[in-house]
Amino acid sequence: MNNTPGTYWQKKSSAAPLATFRILFGLLILASLIRFAVNGWIEKLYLEPSFHFTFYGFEWVKPLGIYTYGLFIIGGLSAIGIALGYRYRLSVLLFFLSFTYIELMDKTTYLNHYYFVSLMSFLLLWLPAHRYYSLDALRKPSLRSATVPAWSIDAIKLLLAIVYFYAGLAKLNSDWLFSAQPLATWLPTRYHLPLIGPLLKQEWVHFAMSWSGAVYDLAIPFLLWHPRTRAFAFVMVVGFHVLTRILFPIGMFPFIMIFATTIFFDAKLHQRFLDGLSKLGQRLGLRRNVTSAPEVSGGLAVQSVFRQKLVLPVLAVFFALQLLLPFRYVLYPGELFWTEEGFRFSWRVMLMEKAGYAQFKIVDSETGKRLYVDNSEFLNAFQEKQMSFQPDFILEYAHYLAKVYTERGFHEPEVYVESYVALNGRPSQPFVDPAVNLAAIKPSLKHKSWLLPFNDEIKGL
Amino acid sequence: MKRVLLLFVLFGLFAACGSDDNSPQPTDDFDRKAMLSHWADNVIVPGLEANVADITTLVTAAEAFRDNPADNEFQTLKTAWLEAYKEWQRIGIFEIGKAEELQLISRMNLYPTDASGIEENIAVGDYNLDLPSEKTRQGFPALDYLLYGIAADEAAVLAKFQDAAVGSAYRDYVVGVAQKMQSMLQTVLEDWNNGYRETFVDNDGNNATASTDRLVNDYIFYYEKHLRAGKVGIPAGVFSGAELPGNVEGLYSRQYSRDLLAISLDATEDFFLGRSYDGSVSGPSLNTYLEELGTTKGGTALADVIVDQWAVALAEIQSLNPNLYEQVNTGNTAMLRTYDALQINVVNLKVDMLQALNINVDYVDADGD
Numbered sequence: 001m002n003n004t005p006g007t008y009w010q011k012k013s014s015a016a017p018l019a020t021f022r023i024l025f026g027l028l029i030l031a032s033l034i035r036f037a038v039n040g041w042i043e044k045l046y047l048e049p050s051f052h053f054t055f056y057g058f059e060w061v062k063p064l065g066i067y068t069y070g071l072f073i074i075g076g077l078s079a080i081g082i083a084l085g086y087r088y089r090l091s092v093l094l095f096f097l098s099f100t101y102i103e104l105m106d107k108t109t110y111l112n113h114y115y116f117v118s119l120m121s122f123l124l125l126w127l128p129a130h131r132y133y134s135l136d137a138l139r140k141p142s143l144r145s146a147t148v149p150a151w152s153i154d155a156i157k158l159l160l161a162i163v164y165f166y167a168g169l170a171k172l173n174s175d176w177l178f179s180a181q182p183l184a185t186w187l188p189t190r191y192h193l194p195l196i197g198p199l200l201k202q203e204w205v206h207f208a209m210s211w212s213g214a215v216y217d218l219a220i221p222f223l224l225w226h227p228r229t230r231a232f233a234f235v236m237v238v239g240f241h242v243l244t245r246i247l248f249p250i251g252m253f254p255f256i257m258i259f260a261t262t263i264f265f266d267a268k269l270h271q272r273f274l275d276g277l278s279k280l281g282q283r284l285g286l287r288r289n290v291t292s293a294p295e296v297s298g299g300l301a302v303q304s305v306f307r308q309k310l311v312l313p314v315l316a317v318f319f320a321l322q323l324l325l326p327f328r329y330v331l332y333p334g335e336l337f338w339t340e341e342g343f344r345f346s347w348r349v350m351l352m353e354k355a356g357y358a359q360f361k362i363v364d365s366e367t368g369k370r371l372y373v374d375n376s377e378f379l380n381a382f383q384e385k386q387m388s389f390q391p392d393f394i395l396e397y398a399h400y401l402a403k404v405y406t407e408r409g410f411h412e413p414e415v416y417v418e419s420y421v422a423l424n425g426r427p428s429q430p431f432v433d434p435a436v437n438l439a440a441i442k443p444s445l446k447h448k449s450w451l452l453p454f455n456d457e458i459k460g461l
Numbered sequence: 462m463k464r465v466l467l468l469f470v471l472f473g474l475f476a477a478c479g480s481d482d483n484s485p486q487p488t489d490d491f492d493r494k495a496m497l498s499h500w501a502d503n504v505i506v507p508g509l510e511a512n513v514a515d516i517t518t519l520v521t522a523a524e525a526f527r528d529n530p531a532d533n534e535f536q537t538l539k540t541a542w543l544e545a546y547k548e549w550q551r552i553g554i555f556e557i558g559k560a561e562e563l564q565l566i567s568r569m570n571l572y573p574t575d576a577s578g579i580e581e582n583i584a585v586g587d588y589n590l591d592l593p594s595e596k597t598r599q600g601f602p603a604l605d606y607l608l609y610g611i612a613a614d615e616a617a618v619l620a621k622f623q624d625a626a627v628g629s630a631y632r633d634y635v636v637g638v639a640q641k642m643q644s645m646l647q648t649v650l651e652d653w654n655n656g657y658r659e660t661f662v663d664n665d666g667n668n669a670t671a672s673t674d675r676l677v678n679d680y681i682f683y684y685e686k687h688l689r690a691g692k693v694g695i696p697a698g699v700f701s702g703a704e705l706p707g708n709v710e711g712l713y714s715r716q717y718s719r720d721l722l723a724i725s726l727d728a729t730e731d732f733f734l735g736r737s738y739d740g741s742v743s744g745p746s747l748n749t750y751l752e753e754l755g756t757t758k759g760g761t762a763l764a765d766v767i768v769d770q771w772a773v774a775l776a777e778i779q780s781l782n783p784n785l786y787e788q789v790n791t792g793n794t795a796m797l798r799t800y801d802a803l804q805i806n807v808v809n810l811k812v813d814m815l816q817a818l819n820i821n822v823d824y825v826d827a828d829g830d
Contacts (some may be wrong), residue, residue, distance in 0.1 A: 165463055189818075249829050353816060
């Protein structure tokens with residue numbers, strides 16, 4: 001398809017939706033970064049802890065001390081660059097790199113929302129979102145174009161559709177559908193909310209919200225895609241995300257999703273939004289009109305050849321990975337929610353209420369001297385909480401403890417853990433085999449055979 | 462709001478065609494505000510009042526001893542100290558509000574106490590107990606040292622207090638420490654009586670900073686760090702690999718450490734069961750909250766599992782030597798058994814109970830998924 005582009009790949013569409021998306025995305029990620037800094041989370045999550053949990057293969061990504069602030073400044077400035085369409089490719093690249101670096105520094109803070117932002121900025125890197133209504137188009141008239149390839153807008157729609165649809169697929173399990181867990185645990189304690197509070201104690205509400213949540217996630221991409229259901233779908237999007245914002249502490253994500261889904265709307269609507277922006281700009285004294293960009297023939301065509309040679313294969317691989325990665329869990333034995341092997345990067349959102357407790361024992365392999373570890377000596381409360389029920393955290397921490405206690409004079413310390421985990425309202429049960437010396441286990445992506453079996457079954461995807 | 466309502470109607474329709482499973486689900490009709498009121502009015506405030514009363518008796522006894530360092534006054538002072546120390550075991554749990562601000566627990570009962578630092582303070586005569594560096598030179602452990610540890614035996618201790626050259630400096634230090642404790646407890650009580658009670662009770666929501674979440678976290682923290690680790694685990698060498706008998710509570714008096722531990726556990730259980738401070742009434746509590754939710758573990762109600770386990774732990778405690786210093790030195794395995802018995806309830810409280818009550822474990826107010 002690369003050499004003989006079919007009609008779809010040549011199809012053009014108005015550049016307005018892509019420009020609006022670029023502006024809104026840039027502003028929202030800027031707001032996210034500012035909010036993160038204002039809440040003091042840079043210090044609390046990245047600077048204060050002495051130990052950080054890293055991602056497999058990215059152990060070298062660590063907070064940079066005082067320079068960590070620099071990462072956030074680069075991220076913030078490049079977000080402004082994205083919104084303005086100023087040196088767009090460079091801005092997107094810098095944003096993608098700085099933001100992804102930040103997310104890789106400590107997996108304690110992993111959120112699917114942040115993963116989404118990283119993916120979206122990677123995708124934007126390959127899309128011509130700067131050809132219209134941007135400072136770049138103003139600076140370089142040769143860039144200007146009132147149209148973009150239709151696929152570039154569809155690519156964003158596709159990524160959004162994957163996020164929703166996979167989140168919906170993940171809800172098709174017996175805990176979610178037949179026990180209404182974890183919503184049945186979470187919702188009742190929001191009873192003090194005005195108006196809806198009393199409802200949240202009702203069992204039927206837990207089931208209603210679980211089922212409708214699953215239906216919503218599975219259906220919304222299609223409802224948004226079809227012009228006839230689009231307006232209704234958008235009302236659902238706004239309602240759903242506002243509701244989740246009221247019920248759960250999920251930060252900026254609802255707003256990012258609400259604004260991102262506007263990409264599905266007709267180009268005319270986006271043009272109206274941009275015209276409105278222009279009027280506002282003129283009132284503020286900005287003279288030059290960036291919207292009246294005459295189509296320049298030639299420039300786009302030259303770039304199109306390059307794009308089809310490189311961009312389309314890159315995006316094909318990107319989307320193939322997006323479609324496959326969430327299913328990697330089938331390669332592992334055991335219950336996904338219990339082992340969490342293949343849980344991350346799969347749009348498994350709000351599926352688990354999981355809590356644990358882990359007490360580590362250090363044994364000197366020569367003298368037999370032993371002691372228990374006070375986790376608060378090494379981890380903050382947030383890290384300890386996340387560590388206590390995620391196997392890869394437990395293993396990485398065990399290796400760190402082995403290192404620390406070697407420095408403290410233990411001979412080749414053995415590290416054992418007595419741990420208990422409770423999942424979705426079930427009583428806690430032993431989690432890691434307490435007889436296994438974790439210091440001797442190599443971190444890998446292989447199945448963690450040192451976990452004890454989950455004494456229950458969760459059916460479904 | 463209309464849209465939200467509309468959504469609820471839609472959700473209801475979805476549910477009507479979806480939900481076909483009718484297994485009984487626990488529902489949360491629990492009134493957190495009533496529980497917080499009970500904690501404030503029947504547990505914490507009366508507890509602070511009792512502590513202020515006992516510490517006032519202690520100050521009076523210390524002043525009487527300062528003015529007349531006779532054996533009779535000395536015995537009265539030691540009794541007052543012990544009574545106040547026992548009372549304190551019932552209120553140290555509530556490190557919230559003003560108590561948290563003052564870091565009350567680490568000023569009232571941080572041990573091992575810094576004996577040489579205390580001697581230095583007395584010798585120099587110029588000290589400021591408000592300084593953070595002075596935390597290990599005040600509170601009950603400092604008095605424990607002063608009343609029992611400054612000389613070889615009881616007679617020698619009294620003789621030192623009566624010594625013409627240094628006696629008055631030692632007696633002044635005792636008074637200074639007691640007054641400092643009194644003023645801190647009074648400050649905390651006044652804060653509860655002047656608005657904090659309302660702040661506490663009104664903050665009845667469910668988030669990391671809501672009163673229920675905060676206090677239950679404080680409670681578990683107390684149980685885990687101060688009771689399980691501080692009173693038993695650390696002296697038994699659980700965290701160091703070597704026994705540390707010098708880290709027992711009441712090191713110098715050498716006879717009260719087991720009783721203080723038992724009272725502390727009793728207070729922990731009373732709070733869980735919702736007993737009022739004077740024991741006269743029971744109110745809404747973690748126990749009734751769990752019962753209402755119907756939380757079970759291994760077929761037994763979780764609340765019963767927890768209470769039964771405490772009975773096991775208490776039996777272990779009662780088998781110990783009244784002087785835990787002695788116990789660590791002569792039979793540390795009994796200490797370790799006690800530790801293990803206490804440990805089991807850390808998991809029950811921290812994992813099972815917190816999940817059932819949907820209480821946030823940490824104060825890091827970060828975003829969720």
